[in-house]
Amino acid sequence: MKKSFTTAGLLFTAFTLYSADIYVSPAGDDRNSGEQGAPKATLTSALRQAREMRRQSLPGVESGVTIHMAPGDYCVYEPVFVRPEDSGTPEAPTVITSDGVAWLNGGVRIDGWKRQGKLLVADVPAFNGRPLDFRQLYVNGKKAVRARDVQDFEKMHRIISNDPVNEILWVPAEAVKGILKSPYAEMVLHEMWCVANLRIKSIEIHGDSAAVRFHNPESRIQFEHPWPRPMVTTDGHNSAFYLTNAKELLDTPGEWYHDISTRKLYYYPYPGETVTDAVVPAVETLLNVEGTLDRPVENVRFENIGFEYTTWMRPSLMGHVPLQAGMYMTDGYRISPKMERYQNHKLDNQGWLGRPESAVTVSGSKDVDFIGCRFEHLGSSGLDYKWGTQGGLVKGCLFRDIAGNGIVAGSFSPGSHETHLPYDPADGRELCSGLIISNNLITDVSNEDWG
Incomplete structure (x- = not known):
């Protein structure tokens, strides 16, 4: 550590690393200098050091700052945050890279x-x-x-009828008689173009049929919203369902x-x-890149970084009743009389949507890239460019074994915006533009949320 002596006493410099390179290792220590022989332990600490280097205009940052993450697992208990203060420039970007694969692991x-x-x-x-x-x-x-109760989804049971007034799904009694005492069982219901996760509240057997009721808020939303609805047909092709989350299964x-x-x-x-x-x-989001419209996160690049092991707990806590693309409804109901909303279509319902969590989220940014990264074993979306993003490159990445969407891109229906209304914000910067998604492998995604 370099020292400087003054008449006021002994002062220590805040940083001893006078280059634009910071090193991180699973075997490191956040009290270390970040030099190659004394690496940090976490990306959060390395980002803080890079932030201070730029703030103080230390030597080397004029060419950019590179955080070198040694291959291995970096366990997180909250998202790693990247803020506007972490921004680079086109000539001097902030780069987080690994010469193998460094995994942010939840x-x-x-x-x-x-x-x-x-x-x-x-x-x-x-x-x-x-x-x-x-x-x-x-x-x-x-x-x-x-x-779950079936291994072959072609052999799922089908509902008998849908009773929205009393908020009941009628199903064959034989389908549910084995879980009458299961406290946390769920029904996964295939509707017109998506599936709903409904937490079972009670089951009442009536001869060869059973009345199944569900917890709120999903019960209210499920039975009030008109589209997509459970299918009840005259040819027996009613909505199929499977049961899950019971020890009896x-x-x-x-x-x-x-x-x-x-x-x-x-x-x-x-x-x-x-x-x-x-x-x-154990966590829902591993990395959150978030700026504002006036102060975006700019020119940050991730190379050979892996993101794995996330969950999404809303279905366990509040159910999951989606409209489409995995976007869940927070409210939705039929209206009468219909509203004149389009030239050729009268609107018969209103709805508001929420957005599932993602392993990586990008908002309020410009030119935030992911090159050669891996997104695996994830419980909801993989990568989400949510709102206010300009540019950005997703290239040569792997998206595999993801419960929901591999990639979500674009701001189209904020939570307070009625989903049928065209989204045309007064400040066009809220929209996402210029994103390039190129030469990625996307496989085994939406393997839980089929919608």
Whole structure:
């Protein structure tokens, strides 16, 4: 550490790194200088140091700042934030890169498995001081199946009728008789062009039929909104559904169930399978790049960075009743008389939407790029350019094993904007423009939210 002596005493310089390179390693320490031989431990600390280097115009920043992340896992308990103060310029960008793949990891490892009959059981640890809940489990690198009543989706049961007045779905009694005492069971209902996740509140058997009611707010939204609606036809092609999240459904190798009341995790292993690596996701967002319209985040590039293990808990807490593209309704209902909204179409309903969480979000930015990055094992969207973005390049990235959308791009229906209204903000900077998505591999996405 360089020192300077004055008559007032001994002063220490704030930084000892006089280059535009900062190094980070899973084996580092955030108290380190960030030099190659003394790396930081977290990207957050490295960004703070880069921010201060630019603020003080330290030597080297005129050519840009590069944060070198050693390959490995960087576990996070909250999103890494990138702010306007982290911006570069076209000639001197801020670059976060790895010479292998540095993973921002939102997962928690599950150890201590014990045999219990055909099942393996383990205790679920607390996360960041709180009990942990989740909607995905990855065993030996592969997503396991949340316990459900069918393995072949072609063999799903179908509803009998839809009773929106009493907020009841009538289903075959044989479909639900095995989960009458299951406290947290869910129904995944296939509607016209999307699926809804509905938390089951009660089941009443009436002969060969059963009345299924659901918790709020999804019950109110599900039965009030007219589109998309459950299908009830004259040829038997009614809406199909499957049941999930009940221990009674844990009957097939590869399935799991989490009992949140006892904090026990159950897994049905395949014959001869040994669980060497089990991970559950604990966070919803790993990276949040966010500026404002007047002070955007500019000229930031991510290279060879991986983003893995996120969840999305709204379906467990409030259900999930989407309109389309995975965007969930916060309210939606039929109106009468119809409103004259379009030249050739009278509007018969109103609705407002929310946007699912994403592993990486970009808002209020200009030229924020992702090059050769990996987005894997994610519980909702992968990468979301939400609003107010100009430019940006997504190139050579891998999007794989993602519950919802791989990439979402564009501001089109903010939460307070009625979704049928054309979105034409007074400040056009709110819109997203100029984004280039090129030469990426997008595979096995929307594998939970089929809409």
